Every structure is written in structure tokens, then in C-alpha cells.
Amino acid sequence: MRLIAAFAALIATSAETAPNVVTDIAPIHGLVSEVMGGLGSPTLLLPANADAHHYTMRPSDAQVLADADVVIWVGAGLTPWLEAPLDALSPDATRLALLLSDGWTPRELHDGDDHDHGVIDPHAWLDPAVAYAWLGTIAQVLGAADPENAETYADNAERAAVSNVELRLDIAAKMESLTGRGVIWPHDAYGYFADAFGVTSMGAISDSDAAAPGPAHIAELRKMTQSGDVVCVALDPEVNPSWGDLLTEGTDVKIARVDPIGADIPLGVGLYPALISQLADQISGCLAE
Numbered sequence: 001m002r003l004i005a006a007f008a009a010l011i012a013t014s015a016e017t018a019p020n021v022v023t024d025i026a027p028i029h030g031l032v033s034e035v036m037g038g039l040g041s042p043t044l045l046l047p048a049n050a051d052a053h054h055y056t057m058r059p060s061d062a063q064v065l066a067d068a069d070v071v072i073w074v075g076a077g078l079t080p081w082l083e084a085p086l087d088a089l090s091p092d093a094t095r096l097a098l099l100l101s102d103g104w105t106p107r108e109l110h111d112g113d114d115h116d117h118g119v120i121d122p123h124a125w126l127d128p129a130v131a132y133a134w135l136g137t138i139a140q141v142l143g144a145a146d147p148e149n150a151e152t153y154a155d156n157a158e159r160a161a162v163s164n165v166e167l168r169l170d171i172a173a174k175m176e177s178l179t180g181r182g183v184i185w186p187h188d189a190y191g192y193f194a195d196a197f198g199v200t201s202m203g204a205i206s207d208s209d210a211a212a213p214g215p216a217h218i219a220e221l222r223k224m225t226q227s228g229d230v231v232c233v234a235l236d237p238e239v240n241p242s243w244g245d246l247l248t249e250g251t252d253v254k255i256a257r258v259d260p261i262g263a264d265i266p267l268g269v270g271l272y273p274a275l276i277s278q279l280a281d282q283i284s285g286c287l288a289e
């Protein structure tokens with residue numbers, strides 16, 4: 001009897017000690033939170049309002065990486081500054097770069113005369129079908145790091161994936177009638193969302209790492225807003241909002257404030273679907289007549 005009690009206590013303890021999981025940005029933290037469920041909470045490295053492309057690590061971030069058992073991040077395409085610290089500070093952690101995972105189709109960036117394909121748009125979480133694939137991959141990696149809870153991770157990922165399918169159907173219904181109405185995006189980060197829901201992308205103010213645009217490019221976009229080819233200019237925290245005024249001045253083109261990270265949404269379970277729903281509302285509101 002005592003042996004059984006001791007054994008039960010041992011199981012209870014081991015089930016409670018989920019690995020220490022670190023994630024990069026809020027949407028990935030949200031997906032990992034869904035997969036971990038009641039087993040624990042991941043740690044978020046980047047504050048939700050930080051600029052993912054250009055971030056300066058704090059000493060406390062170094063400690064977070066040093067303590068990690070598992071690091072789940074989008075990958076060097078989104079946060080190039082994170083690769084070297086991971087090598088140096090988390091050499092023994094299990095590392096999952098979602099951009100390098102299987103089971104989804106990366107979107108290639110076609111910029112100018114760059115003929116060697118292979119530059120991947122890193123903002124892939126903005127397609128819920130990609131998030132669906134990533135939930136399964138996250139469950140596999142967590143299950144390998146923590147085999148006793150592998151089944152729970154798989155069940156949680158399955159549950160999240162089912163509600164993800166419902167979310168996609170809801171948004172597709174909302175966006176259906178708006179196809180053909182042109183959008184200018186704040187930076188080249190929304191292609192996955194646009195492709196998933198048939199949004200007509202006419203261009204982006206800045207490129208995929210949110211660098212400042214040149215005058216010729218702005219003139220080209222301004223032509224689109226004046227000609228009526230574009231009905232909505234979206235702005236996000238990574239671009240200067242005055243570009244929006246410049247592009248829409250003297251036209252009926254509307255401005256949408258969008259957010260690819262979910263800075264104003266509570267962290268954890270539920271952030272991801274709330275982020276995608278919010279983005280759909282922001283864009284459909286701007287595209288509607």
C-alpha cells in the first residue's frame with residue numbers, strides 16, 4: 001500500500017514537471033500555451049509590443065535562454081539577432097525553428113531582381129492553416145522532450161487544431177465578398193493572411209524586415225491610392241503612421257490599424273485565435289464600402 005502511494009506520488013510529481021519552454025513572440029507563445037494546457041506555461045522572450053525584427057536583448061532575456069529546456073521560435077528569418085544567443089546560451093536545449101519544420105508551404109518573397117529563390121516570408125503564423133500544422137509539430141517536440149506527457153500534448157494540439165479549422169471557416173465567410181478590393185500592407189508581412197483568405201494585396205509600404213521605404217516606392221503606392229486600385233491602407237506598429245496620411249491624402253482610401261503580434265490581447269491560451277479574428281475584423285472593416 002505504501003509502495004503504491006509512493007509510486008502515485010512519483011507519477012504526480014513527474015507529470016507536474018513539464019519542461020521549461022521558452023518561446024519568441026506572443027502568437028507562438030499562444031500556440032505553445034494551447035499545447036501545454038494545464039501542464040505548464042511557456043515563457044515569452046519578446047514583450048508583445050517589441051519589434052521582432054530589431055530587438056536588443058536585456059540581461060534578463062539571457063537568463064531566460066540559459067534556463068530553457070526547450071526553445072520554440074519562428075526562426076532566424078524573423079529574429080536574426082536570436083540565433084547567436086541561442087547557440088551561446090541554450091546549447092543543450094531542444095530547439096524548434098518553426099520555419100524549418102515540415103507539413104506546411106512556405107511563402108517565397110519575390111523582391112526585385114533576386115533570382116535565387118529561398119528567401120522565405122517569416123510571418124507564417126498569420127495563416128491559420130500554417131498554425132494548424134505547427135500545433136502538431138509543437139506537440140511532437142514537447143512529447144519527445146517530456147515523453148510522460150506526450151499524449152496530453154497531442155490531445156491538446158488536436159483540440160486546438162479543431163477550433164482552428166472553425167476559425168478559418170468563420171473568417172473565410174467574412175472575407176469572401178471583399179475579394180478584389182485592394183489593400184496596401186504596412187510591411188510585407190501579411191502575405192500568408194492575404195493568400196489564406198483571398199485578400200487582394202497591391203503592395204506593402206516597407207519590405208519584410210520593416211526597413212524604411214524609398215521615395216520611388218512611395219510614389220508608386222501613391223499612384224495606386226489615387227487611381228482607385230487600392231481601397232485600404234493598413235498600418236502596423238512597425239511602420240511610421242505618417243506614410244498612411246501621405247498615401248491617402250485627398251482620396252477616399254481608408255486606413256486600418258492592424259497588429260500582427262497581438263500586443264493588446266492577453267497572453268496565453270486564446271491569444272492566437274483572437275489575433276487572427278482581430279486582423280480579419282480590421283481588414284474587412286477597412287475593405288467594406
Ligand SMILES: [Zn+2]
Nearest residue numbers: 187189208210
Ligand atoms: Zn514583420
